[in-house]
Amino acid sequence: MTSKASLTTEVISQAESYHGVRARVVRLKDVLEGSSYQATSEGPRHIDQMDDVPIDNWPATAQTVLVLGLNHPEKDPRLDYWERGDTWGNRRLRELSGLMKLWLREKYDLAALPLPYHVEKGGLFLKDAAVLSGMGVIGQNNLLLHPEWGPRIRLRSILLEGDFQTTEALEGFTPCETCEVFCQNACPVNAFPQGKYSWSTCVKQINANVENKVPDGEIGENGKRNLVIKYCRACELSCPVGA
Numbered sequence: 001m002t003s004k005a006s007l008t009t010e011v012i013s014q015a016e017s018y019h020g021v022r023a024r025v026v027r028l029k030d031v032l033e034g035s036s037y038q039a040t041s042e043g044p045r046h047i048d049q050m051d052d053v054p055i056d057n058w059p060a061t062a063q064t065v066l067v068l069g070l071n072h073p074e075k076d077p078r079l080d081y082w083e084r085g086d087t088w089g090n091r092r093l094r095e096l097s098g099l100m101k102l103w104l105r106e107k108y109d110l111a112a113l114p115l116p117y118h119v120e121k122g123g124l125f126l127k128d129a130a131v132l133s134g135m136g137v138i139g140q141n142n143l144l145l146h147p148e149w150g151p152r153i154r155l156r157s158i159l160l161e162g163d164f165q166t167t168e169a170l171e172g173f174t175p176c177e178t179c180e181v182f183c184q185n186a187c188p189v190n191a192f193p194q195g196k197y198s199w200s201t202c203v204k205q206i207n208a209n210v211e212n213k214v215p216d217g218e219i220g221e222n223g224k225r226n227l228v229i230k231y232c233r234a235c236e237l238s239c240p241v242g243a
Contacts, residue, residue, distance in 0.1 A: 021069065024130070024133035024167040025064060036127070054121040055116060066157065066158040069153045071149050082228055083229075114156070114157075135153075137175075140181055
């Protein structure tokens with residue numbers, strides 16, 4: 001019988017065998033007790049109509065979360081381009097989640113449930129899960145900072161059947177302590193008043209991006225490039241961590 005520690009090691013190794021992927025494991029119970037679930041929302045948020053299928057109920061046997069992180073380097077901006085109802089990064093993460101689900105069933109006969117991105121569709125608070133699993137820490141730009149890639153990372157989660165050996169939160173990784181807050185200074189709408197992130201301010205830039213689509217996508221049926229939304233990445237790309 002495979003031990004919990006060995007199982008976790010093999011699952012992470014399999015996930016990280018895919019290009020540009022890092023993986024960690026955390027207890028579902030710990031994520032649900034995380035800070036985001038205890039916080040008061042600033043108000044209703046816009047939910048992009050991604051291709052994600054909503055999930056109404058999680059399986060009772062799910063005890064563990066596999067957190068996937070996909071590198072999004074500056075040289076590959078299209079991973080974040082919104083085109084044909086979703087981004088390339090989301091599509092790739094859904095593909096990877098599906099591959100891990102098949103591998104877990106074939107290798108260990110374990111059930112897995114890839115979760116949607118949005119909490120409102122049945123997903124988890126991904127940054128909570130990532131921090132608790134040791135994927136990274138939250139930076140002054142309100143983004144997850146990975147030790148290798150900084151904030152240039154995209155997240156998804158998969159519920160796993162059974163109890164795994166969890167990975168530990170990062171210790172000693174505090175890149176913002178001596179930083180000159182390049183991220184906050186780079187924000188085009190000043191979404192960090194008094195150094196604290198404001199969603200209601202940030203969404204002004206998001207809405208401006210949505211309203212100003214550009215013909216920079218794939219060649220469509222009309223022979224022209226599809227319109228895409230290029231979301232702002234100023235606070236992300238100005239971060240020196242992992243640059």
